[in-house]
Amino acid sequence: xxxxxxxxxxxxxxxxxxxxxxxxxxxxxxxxxxxxxxxxxxxxxxxxxxxxxxxxxxxxxxxxxxxxxxxxxxxxxxxxxxxxxxxxxxxxxxxxxxxxxxxxxxxxxxxxxxxxxxxxxxxxxxxxxxxxxxxxxxxxxxxxxxxxxxxxxxxxxxxxxxxxxxxxxxxxxxxxxxxxxxxxxxxxxxxxxxxxxxxxxxxxxxxxxxxxxxxxxxxxxxxxxxxxxxxxxxxxxxxxxxxxxxxxxxxxxxxxxxxxxxxxxxxxxxxxxxx
Amino acid sequence: xxxxxxxxxxxxxxxxxxxxxxxxxxxxxxxxxxxxxxxxxxxxxxxxxxxxxxxxxxxxxxxxxxxxxxxxxxxxxxxxxxxxxxxxxxxxxxxxxxxxxxxxxxxxxxxxxxxxxxxxxxxxxxxxxxxxxxxxxxxxxxxxxxxxxxxxxxxxxxxxxxxxxxxxxxxxxxxxxxxxxxxxxxxxxxxxxxxxxxxxxxxxxxxxxxxxxxxxxxxxxxxxxxxxxxxxxxxxxxxxxxxxxxxxxxxxxxxxxxxxxxxxxxxxxxxxxxxxxxxxxxxxxxxxxxx
Amino acid sequence: xxxxxxxxxxxxxxxxxxxxxxxxxxxxxxxxxxxxxxxxxxxxxxxxxxxxxxxxxxxxxxxxxxxxxxxxxxxxxxxxxxxxxxxxxxxxxxxxxxxxxxxxxxxxxxxxxxxxxxxxxxxxxxxxxxxxxxxxxxxxxxxxxxxxxxxxxxxxxxxxxxxxxxxxxxxxxxxxxxxxxxxxxxxxxxxxxxxxxxxxxxxxxxxxxxxxxxxxxxxxxxxxxxxxxxxxxxxxxxxxxxxxxxxxxxxxxxxxxxxxxxxxxxxxxxxxxxxxxxxxxxxxxxxxxxxxxxxxxxxxxxxxxxxxxxxxxxxxxxxxxxxxxxxxxxxxxxxxxxxxxxxxxxxxxxxxxxxxxxxxxxxxxxxxxx
Numbered sequence: 001x002x003x004x005x006x007x008x009x010x011x012x013x014x015x016x017x018x019x020x021x022x023x024x025x026x027x028x029x030x031x032x033x034x035x036x037x038x039x040x041x042x043x044x045x046x047x048x049x050x051x052x053x054x055x056x057x058x059x060x061x062x063x064x065x066x067x068x069x070x071x072x073x074x075x076x077x078x079x080x081x082x083x084x085x086x087x088x089x090x091x092x093x094x095x096x097x098x099x100x101x102x103x104x105x106x107x108x109x110x111x112x113x114x115x116x117x118x119x120x121x122x123x124x125x126x127x128x129x130x131x132x133x134x135x136x137x138x139x140x141x142x143x144x145x146x147x148x149x150x151x152x153x154x155x156x157x158x159x160x161x162x163x164x165x166x167x168x169x170x171x172x173x174x175x176x177x178x179x180x181x182x183x184x185x186x187x188x189x190x191x192x193x194x195x196x197x198x199x200x201x202x203x204x205x206x207x208x209x210x211x212x213x214x215x216x217x218x219x220x221x222x223x224x225x226x227x228x229x230x231x232x233x234x235x236x237x238x239x240x241x242x243x244x245x246x247x248x249x250x251x252x253x254x255x256x257x258x259x260x261x262x263x264x265x266x267x268x269x270x271x272x273x274x275x
Numbered sequence: 276x277x278x279x280x281x282x283x284x285x286x287x288x289x290x291x292x293x294x295x296x297x298x299x300x301x302x303x304x305x306x307x308x309x310x311x312x313x314x315x316x317x318x319x320x321x322x323x324x325x326x327x328x329x330x331x332x333x334x335x336x337x338x339x340x341x342x343x344x345x346x347x348x349x350x351x352x353x354x355x356x357x358x359x360x361x362x363x364x365x366x367x368x369x370x371x372x373x374x375x376x377x378x379x380x381x382x383x384x385x386x387x388x389x390x391x392x393x394x395x396x397x398x399x400x401x402x403x404x405x406x407x408x409x410x411x412x413x414x415x416x417x418x419x420x421x422x423x424x425x426x427x428x429x430x431x432x433x434x435x436x437x438x439x440x441x442x443x444x445x446x447x448x449x450x451x452x453x454x455x456x457x458x459x460x461x462x463x464x465x466x467x468x469x470x471x472x473x474x475x476x477x478x479x480x481x482x483x484x485x486x487x488x489x490x491x492x493x494x495x496x497x498x499x500x501x502x503x504x505x506x507x508x509x510x511x512x513x514x515x516x517x518x519x520x521x522x523x524x525x526x527x528x529x530x531x532x533x534x535x536x537x538x539x540x541x542x543x544x545x546x547x548x549x550x551x552x553x554x555x556x557x558x559x560x561x562x563x564x565x566x
Numbered sequence: 567x568x569x570x571x572x573x574x575x576x577x578x579x580x581x582x583x584x585x586x587x588x589x590x591x592x593x594x595x596x597x598x599x600x601x602x603x604x605x606x607x608x609x610x611x612x613x614x615x616x617x618x619x620x621x622x623x624x625x626x627x628x629x630x631x632x633x634x635x636x637x638x639x640x641x642x643x644x645x646x647x648x649x650x651x652x653x654x655x656x657x658x659x660x661x662x663x664x665x666x667x668x669x670x671x672x673x674x675x676x677x678x679x680x681x682x683x684x685x686x687x688x689x690x691x692x693x694x695x696x697x698x699x700x701x702x703x704x705x706x707x708x709x710x711x712x713x714x715x716x717x718x719x720x721x722x723x724x725x726x727x728x729x730x731x732x733x734x735x736x737x738x739x740x741x742x743x744x745x746x747x748x749x750x751x752x753x754x755x756x757x758x759x760x761x762x763x764x765x766x767x768x769x770x771x772x773x774x775x776x777x778x779x780x781x782x783x784x785x786x787x788x789x790x791x792x793x794x795x796x797x798x799x800x801x802x803x804x805x806x807x808x809x810x811x812x813x814x815x816x817x818x819x820x821x822x823x824x825x826x827x828x829x830x831x832x833x834x835x836x837x838x839x840x841x842x843x844x845x846x847x848x849x850x851x852x853x854x855x856x857x858x859x860x861x862x863x864x865x866x867x868x869x870x871x872x873x874x875x876x877x878x879x880x881x882x883x884x885x886x887x888x889x890x891x892x893x894x895x896x897x898x899x900x901x902x903x904x905x906x907x908x909x910x911x912x913x914x915x916x917x918x919x920x921x922x923x924x925x926x927x928x929x930x931x932x933x934x935x936x
Contacts, residue, residue, distance in 0.1 A: 012478060015374065016374050016375075016377060016378040016381075017378065019371065019374045019375055019378065020374075020375055020378050020379075020390075022371070023371055023375050023394075023449070024393070026446065026449075027394065027397050027446075027449075028397060029412060030397070030405050030408035030409050030412060030446075031397045031400065031405075031408075033408045033411060033412060033418070034400060034404060034405070034408045037411075042828075043828045044805060044808065044809070044825075044828065045407065045408075045411060046411035046414065046417070046805075046809060047808075047809070064638070085302075086302050086303040086306055087303065089299050089300065089302060089303055090299075090300055090303035090304070092299055093296045093297070093299035093300035094300070096296065097292055097293065097295060097296020097297075097299070097300075098292075098293060098296065099293045099294075099296035099297040099300065100293070100297060101297070101304075102296070102300070105300055105304050106556070107552055107556060108304075108307050108308070108311070108312060109303075109307070110499075110551075110552055110555050110556070111311065111312075111315065111548060111552060112307070112311055113499070113500065113503055113504070114503050114547070114548050114551045114552060114555070115315075115318075115544065115548055116507045116524060116527045116528075116544050116547065117507070118527055118528050118531045118532065118540070119318055119527065119531070119540065119541065119544040120314075122318075122531055122537065122540070122649065123314040123315060123317045123318050124314055125649060125650065125653050126314070126317050126653060127310075127313065127314035127317060129653040129654050129655050130317075132654075132655060138655065139655070140655075140657065141655065141656065141657065142657075148310055149310070151306070151310070152306070152307065152310040152311045155303055155306065155307065157500065159303070160455065160496050160499065160500060161454055161455045161458055161496065161500075162458075163492070163496065164455040164456075164458050164459045164492045164493045164495075164496035164497070165455075165458040165459060165462060167459070167492035168489075168492060169462060195462070198457065198458050198461050198462070199458040201391070202391075202454035202455065202457065202458045203454075205391075205392075205395045205450075205454065206450070206451065206454055206500075208395075208399070209395060209398045209399065209450070212398075212399055212401075213398070213401070213402040215402070215403075215510075219641070219646060220646075220649070220650060222639065223656065223657045224612035224614075224637050224639060224656075224657045224658060225612070225637040225639065226639075227639045227640065229401065230401060230402060230403065231640075232617075232640065233401055233403050233404065234403060234642055235616070235617035235640035235641065235642045236617050236618065236640075237403065237642070237801040237802065241403070241404065241407050241802075245401065245404050246404060248401070249400035249401050249404050250400075252399055252400060252401075253396060253397075253399065253400055256396055256399050257396060260389075260392050260396075264385070264388075264389070326922075326925065328673075328921040328922055329670045329673045329674055329919065329921065330648075330670060330919075330924065331652070331674055349929075349932060349933055352936075353932075407802075410802075414809060414811055415809065415810050415811045416809075416810065434811065435750070435796050435797050513756065513798075513799075516797075517753075517795075517796060517797025517798060517799060518756045518797065518798040518799065518935070519792075519795065519797065519798065519935060520935060520936055521932050521935055521936075526932065529758075529928055529932065530928075531645075532643065532645040532646055533645060533757070533758060533928050534758075534924060534925045534927075534928035534929075535645055535648075535924065536924075536925050536928075539925075
């Protein structure tokens with residue numbers, strides 16, 4: 001990409017930097033509080049009870065939470081992967097091609113963003129259970145139904161972000177590549193993909209977040225033993241959100257920071273950036 | 276977005292392209308038909324049904340009763356209140372996200388990626404825990420109140436006010452604005468901006484006539500991703516606003532999960548989907564044309 | 567054209583699906599009780615229960631004694647649980663619906679009759695619970711699990727020690743002012759039946775009224791209290807009380823008790839059911855109609871109805887036990903605590919399903935909030 005490390009001029013630069021700092025402070029203020037109270041020896045978040053590691057120990061001993069966390073992460077990774085592939089293809093087809101039914105497809109892609117989540121939850125529940133009555137397909141609710149439902153709403157978010165990237169982007173580079181006898185796949189792999197990668201990454205990050213946060217839909221399509229972390233936490237609120245949940249969140253945060261650092265190191269080691 | 280006139284020798288090519296387009300769309304298309312459109316029919320069917328005495332849904336004898344409920348003044352108040360809140364949230368998100376995404380796009384590759392990931396990391400904790408953290412931050416004698424007291428502004432009690440709701444919504448949806456904005460600003464042809472400046476345009480002129488139009492797809496996508504979910508939000512208004520006024524999202528949840536009146540829940544959802552879909556499509560087309 | 571035809575076909579299929587689904591779930595044929603013997607198991611046990619309502623040690627003990635695997639998932643409201651069971655194929659063997667929800671689930675054919683032959687311990691229940699309750703008149707479908715009340719938690723450091731036990735603390739501004747209650751000092755449950763019920767009780771009506779006029783009066787009362795309400799909250803009212811964000815909180819007995827025990831100064835707070843009366847709720851053990859392992863579920867219910875295990879449950883979650891035989895094993899301080907075991911249960915009333923009138927309750931609540 002040509003010259004995007006563009007020089008900002010004088011005042012603009014300061015205003016933009018200040019805004020960025022503000023945005024990060026805003027993003028991390030509750031996170032700081034969350035981390036702090038995961039070390040507090042008091043049932044109540046917000047009342048400091050002295051330093052303790054008890055909540056982390058409790059996490060280590062609580063099979064239910066661990067199981068919920070593991071279900072959440074697996075669902076999130078698989079549904080993100082699937083929705084990124086499907087969503088990106090959908091975005092490419094809509095931005096680059098005119099085909100029969102593209103209007104309907106366009107509309108269909110926005111609906112999962114618009115539908116209220118309770119409504120989607122109820123309809124997925126009825127849908128999965130009535131499959132048995134119509135086509136005799138007995139669906140065991142659980143991991144699979146959760147993942148399928150998450151993909152159903154994530155595709156749309158991915159495709160909207162990727163389309164924002166694609167919109168107005170000219171096809172000349174790909175055409176040039178093909179004129180130079182690159183195969184269609186090569187043209188995609190070495191020209192288009194790098195161009196739209198920031199959009200794909202953005203979409204993937206959104207899909208991951210949505211999956212990790214969904215409560216209502218998951219609750220309705222889950223089965224025995226497939227409770228995800230957000231559903232578990234949602235139930236726990238009735239009896240007070242203990243710092244145990246903070247500890248779990250901190251573990252997740254730490255793990256994701258670690259992953260990011262590792263991938264950066266790996267990228268460096270390979271001696272080049274992807275984009 | 277220009278559909279160039281097609282010379283005859285390219286007709287075959289064009290047909291080929293159509294086929295490829297459909298082929299590429301097919302997996303997502305089929306997936307959404309199977310796992311979204313089909314289930315969606317259930318919602319539409321339910322919206323014409325009747326709640327039976329025990330909160331079940333009676334599908335025999337279709338009627339429009341559930342839609343009649345939409346005409347009640349209380350529903351209209353709820354709708355306007357929710358619209359106003361969603362618009363406010365979207366504007367505030369745009370005001371902070373735009374300069375942020377712009378700043379991001381001007382950083383070097385590695386810094387840019389790092390900054391982007393650090394925008395998202397807070398959101399991999401837990402939605403409810405984040406909301407409750409805000410409750411503590413904004414609460415009576417909480418850190419925010421103490422901060423304003425120390426700098427001489429006196430105690431502030433933001434918790435359970437509309438301000439807290441907007442703050443919570445902005446917090447929750449800001450990344451939804453940043454990501455598409457970044458994706459579209461980052462691919463901008465910066466030489467156009469330089470050219471504009473070289474031709475003597477001021478910074479503001481350049482922004483208005485060059486930068487902003489070029490980033491419009493991102494603005495549109497971002498505002499849709501913020502506006503629509505904030506219109507239906509209910510957890511944040513309940514936790515930070517104390518559920519003191521009913522918003523569209525909580526109205527729908529109440530119908531499904533408290534009144535157990537699925538037909539009304541389904542009818543409100545159906546109308547919401549039709550209206551928002553129409554608005555979204557118009558918004559996008561319009562955005563597309565101004566490009 | 568092709569897509570259009572395909573869409574039409576799919577739409578037809580979908581409509582069929584819905585109809586089939588509806589027929590399937592509405593067939594509330596009076597199923598017979600499962601043929602199980604006491605102590606018999608027919609596979610692993612899948613529990614679907616409220617959060618933090620089951621002592622994990624009891625689950626482990628059951629798993630060890632009967633050699634079956636036990637899993638537990640949680641729900642946070644009756645209304646979220648019922649559709650999942652109603653839809654069928656949930657995979658759960660054991661659920662814990664509350665009173666009014668039991669009558670709904672019986673009517674909808676969601677739960678199966680219990681086989682009393684497999685439940686010898688049912689004789690441990692106190693007489694008032696054993697003979698059947700309004701929602702399950704002949705005790706055919708359920709056995710009570712635990713019960714508690716809904717009332718007010720008060721911060722005595724604000725009101726002073728001699729606070730009157732009345733809903734007037736919320737609904738009567740003059741009385742509230744007398745006890746230093748100013749500004750937005752109260753939280754109410756974000757639940758139409760509970761909050762409208764509190765107002766109905768204050769007015770001297772039944773909380774199961776089906777009179778539009780009585781409900782209208784209650785709505786006005788809740789609406790007038792708007793400025794005194796900090797939040798409508800069903801989850802964190804107990805925490806808001808001890809953090810000082812509220813001074814009077816409407817909520818469930820057990821939650822307050824837990825929160826008060828943790829507070830720096832437990833004596834600073836109190837909980838009572840106002841003298842005008844309040845809600846008593848009873849949660850019940852039941853087996854879904856299509857439970858995969860009904861015999862294991864029966865054995866588990868019988869296991870929990872055991873005197874010592876019933877006591878263990880109460881000692882763990884601090885809700886009252888319907889199990890009379892369990893009383894001698896319950897900690898004395900729990901038995902003596904008026905929050906757990908209110909001294910006078912005569913003014914308590916259970917929420918009953920009001921059928922078509924339910925929507926009036928939720929509409930009135932939405933209107934009262936504005």
